[in-house]
Amino acid sequence: xxxxxxxxxxxxxxxxxxxRFGIVPRYAVEALSxxxxxxxxxxxxxxxxxxxxxxxxxxxxxxxxxxxxxxDVIQMxxxxxxxxxxxxxxxxxxxxxxxxxxxxxxxxxxxxVPGAPPDERGLPHLMDRAVASPAVLGAFTxxxxxxxxxxxxxALLNWQGLAGDREAREHLLAxxxxxxxxxxDLRERSAVRTARGALYSLGSYTTLSx
Numbered sequence: 371x372x373x374x375x376x377x378x379x380x381x382x383x384x385x386x387x388x389x390r391f392g393i394v395p396r397y398a399v400e401a402l403s404x405x406x407x408x409x410x411x412x413x414x415x416x417x418x419x420x421x422x423x424x425x426x427x428x429x430x431x432x433x434x435x436x437x438x439x440x441x442d443v444i445q446m447x448x449x450x451x452x453x454x455x456x457x458x459x460x461x462x463x464x465x466x467x468x469x470x471x472x473x474x475x476x477x478x479x480x481x482x483v484p485g486a487p488p489d490e491r492g493l494p495h496l497m498d499r500a501v502a503s504p505a506v507l508g509a510f511t512x513x514x515x516x517x518x519x520x521x522x523x524x525a526l527l528n529w530q531g532l533a534g535d536r537e538a539r540e541h542l543l544a545x546x547x548x549x550x551x552x553x554x555d556l557r558e559r560s561a562v563r564t565a566r567g568a569l570y571s572l573g574s575y576t577t578l579s580x
Contacts, residue, residue, distance in 0.1 A: 399442045406443060413444050417451055445482065454496070455482040475548035493543060501530040524562060524569050531561025545569060 412427070419425040427444075429437050445455045458465060458476035465472045481492035483499070500506045510519040511527055525546050532538045538559040544551045557569055 399439070399446045403439070403443060406440075409440060409443065410447070413447055416444075417448060417453065420453070449482060449484050452484045454484075454492070456480050471548050478547040491543075493547065494539075497526070497529045497543075497546075501526055520570060524560075527562045528560050528569070532559075535559075 416425040416427050429440050431437050441457065445457065448455050456477040457480045458473055460467050460473070465476050467473065478493055479491070481496065482488070483492040483495045486492055486495040507526055507530070509517055510522040512518065513523075525542065528542055529539065532542065538561075541551060541556050541559055545553075545556055553569065560569060
């Protein structure tokens with residue numbers, strides 16, 4: 371009871387501090403969102419179309435109009451409908467649009483999975499769910515039937531084979547996330563050591579000259 375009271379007090383202070391700067395904390399979006407009936411209907415329609423064929427929505431407004439909050443609302447709605455959610459902010463320094471690996475790395479870091487604790491990385495939870503599903507696992511790892519993916523196949527088989535080896539799994543997560551890892555070290559730690567199941571390097575490709 372005492373620890374929960376301290377947690378509530380800390381959360382309360384964080385909320386007040388965030389609101390002082392005009393920011394709505396992401397873990398309090400539902401409680402602190404007022405109105406937005408029209409926006410919610412539009413976002414709900416977008417999510418419905420996404421299930422069928424995909425959808426794109428451009429949110430354009432002056433600075434301070436609540437664009438970031440709108441993205442938080444979309445994220446909350448998407449997670450509640452069992453979508454995976456990832457967000458990345460493009461800039462001219464750390465995440466340039468012409469460096470796909472940096473964009474991919476940002477998406478993997480921000481990945482959220484429905485039902486997973488909001489303060490934890492989503493990717494490990496997604497990998498756990500994937501290897502726990504025979505249908506998903508088989509869709510990427512059946513070599514004889516041709517259902518094999520050169521990156522996802524080895525990633526899923528190794529995640530499954532490295533159960534209990536937390537350090538090796540962290541190396542594997544870094545590789546999946548596009549982080550800089552020593553590939554030779556990762557291969558030594560891997561559970562699947564066949565030519566077909568090799569872990570390939572994720573090259574740092576660019577689409578435009580830097």
